[in-house]
Each structure stands twice: as C-alpha cells, then as structure tokens.
Amino acid sequence: MTRLERAAWAPIAEAHRAEVEEELADVVRRRDRGEKHPIDDFLFHYYNLRPSHLAQWHPGVGITLLDAPEYESRPLYRLANAEAEVDLELFLQKRGGTLQTAHRLLAAAAAATPRFGCFGMHEWAMVYRLQPGETRHPYLKLRFPPDELAAIVEEVGCRCSHFDAFRFFTEPAKPLNLLVPTREGQAELDQPGCLHVNMDLYKW
Structure with a gap:
C-alpha cells in the first residue's frame, strides 16, 4: 500500500480539477443556459456522466491519501483518521458485475479481427x-x-x-x-x- 502525504497528492488533484474544468467550461456554460449541443448531449447524457464527476481526481486502488477528510463524502472510499483509500471490497460489491461485463466485452473485442467496411x-x-x-x-x-x-x-x-x-x-x-x-x-x-x-x- 502506497501512502501519499497531502503535499504530494493535493497538487495532483488540484491540477486535474483545473484542467478538466477548463476543458469543459463551454460544456458547463451551455448546460447552465439550457442550450442543446449534439456532442455534449451524447457525452454527458447518453453516457450519463457529469463534468463534476470527471473533475474529481481518484488515486486508484492501493493508494492511501493522508490528511484527506474531504474524501469522507466520496462514494466507494474508506476513511479512518483522515486517511482515505478506495474501498475495494465495497467497489466490487457494488460494481463487480459491471466490471466483469466490461472486461468480458473489451477482451472479446480486442481479440476479434477488426472490420472497417461499415462506412458509418x-x-x-x-x-x-x-x-x-x-x-x-x-x-x-x-x-x-x-x-x-x-x-x-x-x-x-x-x-x-x-x-x-x-x-x-x-x-x-x-x-x-x-x-x-x-x-x-x-x-x-x-x-x-x-x-x-x-x-x-x-x-x-
């Protein structure tokens, strides 16, 4: 288990948030105005994602963040003494089926012969x-x-x-x-x- 001091992980999280928010500023602006956009609608409605979710940095499994009380409100995290880490057991309990489906589909697709004749x-x-x-x-x-x-x-x-x-x-x-x-x-x-x-x- 890797342990990261706040001085190490916080700048990474902040840089990620700033980069994503800058990249998606127009998306958020159009959303707030109620403006439709074919690409935005596809990425954030069909795939049911939110810009705010993409702006959240996650350390991944096996990383403990020290002095991270803000992670208490994050789903699928375990927090003790202000130390946060992904709760892998809970993650697999809630998302294990999705993970298995994704692995099965991606592995099968990667092993298949590509075909390029549909022409869109x-x-x-x-x-x-x-x-x-x-x-x-x-x-x-x-x-x-x-x-x-x-x-x-x-x-x-x-x-x-x-x-x-x-x-x-x-x-x-x-x-x-x-x-x-x-x-x-x-x-x-x-x-x-x-x-x-x-x-x-x-x-x-």
Whole structure:
C-alpha cells in the first residue's frame, strides 16, 4: 500500500480539477443556459456522466491519501483518521458485475479481427426514412434530403455489428442490416474496428 502525504497528492488533484474544468467550461456554460449541443448531449447524457464527476481526481486502488477528510463524502472510499483509500471490497460489491461485463466485452473485442467496411452507415440508418423534425436533434440540418439519404443507405447497405448502435436504427432500416446484433450476443460481435465499441471505452 502506497501512502501519499497531502503535499504530494493535493497538487495532483488540484491540477486535474483545473484542467478538466477548463476543458469543459463551454460544456458547463451551455448546460447552465439550457442550450442543446449534439456532442455534449451524447457525452454527458447518453453516457450519463457529469463534468463534476470527471473533475474529481481518484488515486486508484492501493493508494492511501493522508490528511484527506474531504474524501469522507466520496462514494466507494474508506476513511479512518483522515486517511482515505478506495474501498475495494465495497467497489466490487457494488460494481463487480459491471466490471466483469466490461472486461468480458473489451477482451472479446480486442481479440476479434477488426472490420472497417461499415462506412458509418449506422448513423444514416438511425435517421432512415425520418422526415424533418423527427430526428433526435431536429435543430440540426442533415447533409442530405430524406429521400437522398435513404437511397444512400439502400445502395451501400448496413453492416452494423454493435448492439448499442443497431438498437437506434429506425424500424424500416433494421431489415437492411446484414446482422441482427443483440445484447446477449454482444461479446461475439463486438470488434475493434467499430466506432461505437471504441466510444464505449469512454464509458468503461
């Protein structure tokens, strides 16, 4: 077990907080104003993360922070005599299932052969045959009119292998996909050439 004096860990925590808050200042500003933003909405709503959570520095397992009373309010930490450390037993009790799922999916994807032939058609399949105003972000104009977009999807076809992309296909688009990804079969289909599999690294 490594023990860090406050003089050692506090500057690291503060530097992390300052860097994240500077990087996400526009995100927080838009949120406070109630402004929509397609990337912000995706990163902090779809993945259900908060900028304040990302700004919190964590030492990791096996590190004891000395003189750290502020960690008493942090979930999944154990505090005694103002010394804080990750409560690994509690973490595994509460998050063990998620950890096992993440390991299973990531290990399977890393071992799979990458495929790069989907050409991003999953994005168009999510708006296939929708009319203006029916998309997830109706305030954004699509690059093609609906009929032209549909023709592109039909000509190129869909080869989506990731369930969390496929489940957002419009109903008319789902039969156009060569595969029928399911949550149960995710480990068998996820592969490292998939954009969505790589985006999930952010989640895990």
